[in-house]
Amino acid sequence: MPHEVQGVVSRAKGEPVSLETVLVPDPGPGEAVVSVKACGVCHTDMHYRDGGINDDYPFLLGHEAAGYVEQVGEGVTDLAPGDYVILNWRAVCGVCRACKRGKPWYCFNTHNAAQPMTLTDGTKLSPALGIGAFLDKTLVHAGQCTKVNPEAEPAVAGLLGCGVMAGIGAAINTGAVTRGDTVAVIGCGGVGDAAIAGARLAGARKIIAIDMDDRKLDWAKDFGATHTFNSRGKSEDEVVEAIQDLTESFGADVVIDAVGRPETWKTAFYGRDLAGTVVLVGVPTPDMRLNDMPLIDFFSRGGSLKSSWYGDCLPSRDFPALVDLYLQGRLPLEKFVTERISVDGVEHAFERMHKGEVLRSVVEFS
Template identity: 70%
Template sequence: MVHRVRAVIAREKNAPVSLVTILVPDPGPGEALVDIITCGVCHTDLHYKQGGIGDDFPYLLGHEATGVVYAVGPDVTQVAPGDRVILNWRAVCGQCRACAKGQPQYCFNTHTATQKMTLEDGTELSPALGIGAFAEKTLVAAGQCTKVDPEADAAAVGLLGCGVMAGIGAAINTGEVKPGESVAVIGCGGVGIAAIAGAKLAGATTIIAVDIDDNKIAMAKSLGATHGVNSTEHDAVDAIRALTNGNGADVVIDAVGRPETYRQAFYARDLAGRVVLVGVPAPDMKIELPLLDVFGRGGSLKSSWYGDCLPSRDFPMLVAHYKQGNLNLDAFVSERITIDQVEDAFVKMHEGTVLRSVVEL
């Protein structure tokens, strides 16, 4: 059976998105068909729309999603129809080098659905991050579904599917923030503020938010930052050092991903501290650092991809923290919109007036 559903696609580079009817097949082996409840509008979707990730147009956008499993393939046992799930783009294979070493969060062979979703004329769609959830139904690999508590607000917990998980995981998983440590986060967009929330959850006692926008710094403070630094008014490195007894922070997270912010992160950390890069740099960006400084300062320089998360471990744990009041995911939902308002949400994202617009289907 083929399901005809409404969905948002990007037909060509930098063109406005379109709300169209697409065809979604029943699940085959290893696949799950999911009724989408909510889906956040993420910067990654904008990158797809702009052609910054590839040119396999048309793209079926959307990936920060919560849904209910509608049907599963004949060999699927980990989820069943009726399960509330968060979708993820790290369906681990269990067999690659990383998985064999007991590090499935670094799986080198993550997988997606085998069958293709199409336009009505048969044109194959490229689903964003192998998900494509700006749609009433989508087809994914069953391993992309993580069961979660159905009582949690779908719009809030669905954001764990990408940006919020990337930030929280950058602090907890990659940065390994410990109770009592100091953390500085450079860049207070959605990912950076999530890193601040993650640092608070991990027990950091000094959490410094750095940005060029006072409104973003204020939001960061509302979600756990103890101090704010506007880097247009103060040197970020000097300010972070001043707030950490002249030493620098134990962990500095670069949530921007530019050479200048990475350099700030490198010099704003304490000796033997950790630098975490979670902001995504452009392909042509380069950085030069004195090798003696890299050697002499010790510690570690890490990159964080999807917050080094393991969805089966991290999603239920963070949803539990959310329900217990330890993690304010509601604050990341700036507005709830309908599926025909995605293009407007991209405009608001450009303006920096929202953390997340969330489509409710």
């Protein structure tokens, strides 16, 4: 029998979300039903609502979630009811060309549940990032469930499911920040602050936080920024000069663009040291273009230009390790939680996110 739960649905581009009855089927082969205990409100959910991902409406929003496995389907052997899990949107297949090359964090064929969740009239819902977790229960592929230490409360642990993992992974996995490096992070929202936390974990000696909002720069200090720079009203050249002034005139070893705009990427490109690394983890929109960059600059500066997908993470490896670091007091995940809200507060949370008033609003379920 399907479960009837209340979920947050986006029916049309740019329109406010609504709380509607959703039918969640019992799990089929390879699937699991998870009782969601907390789910962060992520920019990606707002992008779905606003048509920035695709137009496959209606969407069932929410994906940064933690909870308990309630049911498992046929053939599921590594999960059991009662397991405490973080949901992930990279359930690696194990057989694609990336997995076979020993790089499963680039898996090109990740798994999602085969059965749809629907509205009461039978309308199929498109779950955000294959999850859909702004509801009491959700149906996912069993591979989307990553078991972690249950001592970490869901409101904190669930944030590793997307934005926090993306930022930490951008620094550690993609950027390969290591002891003694200098790092600059452009954009100090949730992902940017997570990149700062990751750089600190990796032993960077200098971490420069760049944003246009003094409040966000203050938050960045809580995660390990050693220096801050307010870029409001400043040109790209002035921001590059500020990075150079703080790095013995060389530029940073790693510059992480957590905004994802042409101007911030160019700042990152020119703000790095020779043979330094640029990491793009902020998500551009399809209409954005890079213009007027001399090709000789790409050749003469050397180094690496990288995009970070989900922090190039492997959930089964990274989620448990980061939860353990949190429980040891070495990773301040709790500082990302600005407010705890009920499921009917998601639209207001989007407004606060857009204004830069929160790092994360987290929906909690009983």
